[in-house]
Amino acid sequence: REGAEAGDDFVGGLVDGVALHGHRARAAGAAARPLHFFAYGWGETSEPLGETQSGAMARLRGLGFVTNPLGLVCDDVEALLACYRGIEVQRATLGYDIDGVVYKVDDLALQARLGFRSTTPRWALAHKFSAQRASTLLEAIDIQVGRTGALSPVARLTPVTVGGVVVANATLHNADYIAGRDSKGQPIREGRDIRVGDWVTVYRAGDVIPKIEDVDLSRRPADSVPYAFPKTCPICGSDAVREEGEAAVYCTGGLICPAQAMEKLKHFVSRGAFDIEGLGAKAVEAFFADGWIREPADIFTLADRHGPGRPTQVKNREGWGGKSAENLFAAIEQRRAIPLDRLIFGLGIRHVGETAA
Numbered sequence: 070r071e072g073a074e075a076g077d078d079f080v081g082g083l084v085d086g087v088a089l090h091g092h093r094a095r096a097a098g099a100a101a102r103p104l105h106f107f108a109y110g111w112g113e114t115s116e117p118l119g120e121t122q123s124g125a126m127a128r129l130r131g132l133g134f135v136t137n138p139l140g141l142v143c144d145d146v147e148a149l150l151a152c153y154r155g156i157e158v159q160r161a162t163l164g165y166d167i168d169g170v171v172y173k174v175d176d177l178a179l180q181a182r183l184g185f186r187s188t189t190p191r192w193a194l195a196h197k198f199s200a201q202r203a204s205t206l207l208e209a210i211d212i213q214v215g216r217t218g219a220l221s222p223v224a225r226l227t228p229v230t231v232g233g234v235v236v237a238n239a240t241l242h243n244a245d246y247i248a249g250r251d252s253k254g255q256p257i258r259e260g261r262d263i264r265v266g267d268w269v270t271v272y273r274a275g276d277v278i279p280k281i282e283d284v285d286l287s288r289r290p291a292d293s294v295p296y297a298f299p300k301t302c303p304i305c306g307s308d309a310v311r312e313e314g315e316a317a318v319y320c321t322g323g324l325i326c327p328a329q330a331m332e333k334l335k336h337f338v339s340r341g342a343f344d345i346e347g348l349g350a351k352a353v354e355a356f357f358a359d360g361w362i363r364e365p366a367d368i369f370t371l372a373d374r375h376g377p378g379r380p381t382q383v384k385n386r387e388g389w390g391g392k393s394a395e396n397l398f399a400a401i402e403q404r405r406a407i408p409l410d411r412l413i414f415g416l417g418i419r420h421v422g423e424t425a426a
């Protein structure tokens with residue numbers, strides 16, 4: 070179901086009664102990974118796979134497909150709920166993320182009679198697990214500066230296990246969220262603000278980034294102070310301003326801001342833009358740190374400055390060798406001409422995504 074999003078790499082699906090969240094790896098990385106899927110349904114077939122859902126699943130297994138071993142047939146509501154609780158217990162150790170189970174009518178003739186609402190079947194019902202929560206200490210609030218210059222607050226937490234995953238960071242969204250109000254100025258968490266030193270409830274649902282749900286005021290230190298959102302960029306020191314109607318505060322440094330310059334570079338070489346093989350985020354960071362690549366145009370002079378015969382060469386850098394350096398230069402050459410839409414997207418103009426480009 071989820072894999073139907075065109076071009077989206079995908080490792081999961083609705084599986085014989087269990088909804089999976091895929092690990093959304095980039096396709097390039099995913100190609101190198103061992104990927105597995107559980108067959109859970111079928112499209113058009115020349116003849117019926119069976120008379121029941123469970124029979125059709127057995128048939129798929131007979132044909133060599135892997136189906137989810139947790140699926141089973143239940144005779145009544147009590148059995149369904151017991152299955153739900155049983156799977157919830159196993160959730161943390163399954164080796165893949167799930168956010169609930171799906172109950173299906175087993176008899177395929179009854180499924181056909183029940184039919185569909187506009188898009189959802191009347192013969193299947195999702196029963197989600199509750200989000201997983203844990204309480205921990207908020208040690209610090211760090212500010213990350215993104216490609217557009219937006220200052221994003223990140224909570225640094227005393228590591229805590231939430232549903233089998235160790236969580237040490239959580240998003241804090243923006244200044245309003247920390248202060249306890251939404252974008253319209255209405256209170257959230259009944260107006261409770263979030264402070265460094267607070268005990269907070271962290272939760273994660275599915276495979277999303279952990280979030281902070283609430284604070285425990287009873288454990289707030291007496292000397293705590295409200296968080297003051299920075300008025301300058303922590304990276305370059307430029308003024309950080311909030312424009313009318315925007316939730317985020319932006320660094321005004323533009324390309325003099327190293328954080329923005331580097332994030333823009335990473336975007337420039339990303340998959341939807343120049344997509345230069347061998348020049349991923351890590352490589353960009355390393356080249357940027359050494360001043361070898363400071364702006365997009367530098368990528369195309371890299372071979373002249375640090376290619377064969379030059380005093381300092383890519384092939385001598387840590388993690389590089391003759392072959393990988395050669396491949397990188399070849400990949401860069403290949404991208405000297407690219408479609409205009411990729412170039413426009415690569416420039417990373419605010420409000421211009423792949424579709425607009």
Ligand SMILES: [Zn+2]
Nearest residue numbers: 302305320326
């Ligand atoms: Zn800055």
